[in-house]
Amino acid sequence: MKKPIIGILARNTILNEKSQICISEDYRLAVVKAGGIPLLLMPNNEINYGYTRPRDAKRLTSEEKEDLLRLVKTCDGFLMPGGTRWYDYDEIVCQYALENDVPILGICLGMQMLGNIDNFFGSEKSIKTVQNETELHYQEQNIHAHQVKIVGEKLREILKRDSLLVNSRHNYHIIKKDFFEIEAIAENGIIEGIRIPGKRFALGVQWHPENMVEEEPIMLEIFKALVDASKKGQK
Numbered sequence: 001m002k003k004p005i006i007g008i009l010a011r012n013t014i015l016n017e018k019s020q021i022c023i024s025e026d027y028r029l030a031v032v033k034a035g036g037i038p039l040l041l042m043p044n045n046e047i048n049y050g051y052t053r054p055r056d057a058k059r060l061t062s063e064e065k066e067d068l069l070r071l072v073k074t075c076d077g078f079l080m081p082g083g084t085r086w087y088d089y090d091e092i093v094c095q096y097a098l099e100n101d102v103p104i105l106g107i108c109l110g111m112q113m114l115g116n117i118d119n120f121f122g123s124e125k126s127i128k129t130v131q132n133e134t135e136l137h138y139q140e141q142n143i144h145a146h147q148v149k150i151v152g153e154k155l156r157e158i159l160k161r162d163s164l165l166v167n168s169r170h171n172y173h174i175i176k177k178d179f180f181e182i183e184a185i186a187e188n189g190i191i192e193g194i195r196i197p198g199k200r201f202a203l204g205v206q207w208h209p210e211n212m213v214e215e216e217p218i219m220l221e222i223f224k225a226l227v228d229a230s231k232k233g234q235k
Helices: 025-033 060-071 088-099 107-115 153-159 217-231
Strands: 005-009 011-015 018-022 039-043 078-079 104-107 129-131 144-150 163-166 172-174 181-186 190-196 204-205
Touching: 005 088, 005 217, 011 204, 018 104, 018 144, 060 088, 060 181, 078 088, 078 204, 078 217, 088 104, 088 107, 088 129, 088 172, 088 181, 104 217, 107 190, 107 204, 144 153, 153 190, 153 204, 153 217, 172 181, 172 190, 181 204, 190 217
Parallel strands: 005 039, 005 078, 078 104, 104 204
Antiparallel strands: 011 018, 129 172, 144 163, 144 181, 181 190, 190 204
């Protein structure tokens, strides 16, 4: 069986006063180590995303959306990485994955997207996130920031653990909604993992397993689960 192609959504940033669109190398390496082929998915319109806030960005035209989907349709699975903001092209990829039952993994911001799909598909964004009340969930350098309890069957199946220590660097978290199942939860009640039922693989985690693979090899199993699910639906 051929290695599945895993589309990774690009993120925007400002580096040395210049707009950049890229991903952390750790995401690419995690996909490669898990047995997948990483493919960077970037927006195909003329917006400079580094200097454009989501609320100011125009949505893709029908033609631009169709062009983006030509690339998206080559992927067997998707990874939505962390970041500070998402745009129309992120939503298009997420919607395509869920509507066509293509495996998708959301990390940090990516999980927050999965936890808000009922608000932005086909309408203006109405993001339901809550600002963290303590610094517990934003610790830039701490590889073991806090503990999470694994409460869902999917993550327990993947990690073979009932709890684990994770890193953490998010300022916001999602609230519980009826369309997803909670897979992991922090000691203070913040949702740390979700799954969308009825899909082959639609999982989100709030921490950053891609940064923990070297110290905690068990974290690679999350990416292997995405790659394995993607193999089953290869084109």
